[in-house]
Amino acid sequence: MPYRFIFIIFIFSITSTFSTKVDAGKGLENLCIYIVHNDKNRFRKMLKKERLNVKHLYTDVTCNGKSLLQFAFEKEANDVGQFLVKKIKASQLRKTTILDWANDNGFADSPITAAIIKRIN
Numbered sequence: 001m002p003y004r005f006i007f008i009i010f011i012f013s014i015t016s017t018f019s020t021k022v023d024a025g026k027g028l029e030n031l032c033i034y035i036v037h038n039d040k041n042r043f044r045k046m047l048k049k050e051r052l053n054v055k056h057l058y059t060d061v062t063c064n065g066k067s068l069l070q071f072a073f074e075k076e077a078n079d080v081g082q083f084l085v086k087k088i089k090a091s092q093l094r095k096t097t098i099l100d101w102a103n104d105n106g107f108a109d110s111p112i113t114a115a116i117i118k119r120i121n
Contacts, residue, residue, distance in 0.1 A: 032063035038077040054087035069098050069116075073107045081112035090119050 072081035
């Protein structure tokens with residue numbers, strides 16, 4: 001009987017770690033707030049304090065249903081957006097459609113777009 005209980009907890013913990021896009025919550029909403037305020041320093045400090053990795057956050061966390069970069073574009077958070085671009089692997093940026101999304105949504109002249117182009121080339 002105790003083994004069954006441990007097994008159920010183990011399966012639950014495995015399935016919860018493989019979740020897909022999660023809207024920022026449970027303490028991560030501050031990341032979105034820091035993007036809104038374009039506060040790169042607090043954004044970085046929170047990542048360090050919580051031992052979070054941008055590479056993983058970029059694919060797993062959203063703000064208002066948008067990726068962290070899309071949210072940075074929309075909020076004109078150029079400092080945070082450029083920081084994100086520097087921390088996300090170039091190969092990961094190439095796999096996404098973020099550059100097409102930026103161009104299609106009127107952000108072609110954004111400093112974040114320039115940083116993405118520089119990073120992927």
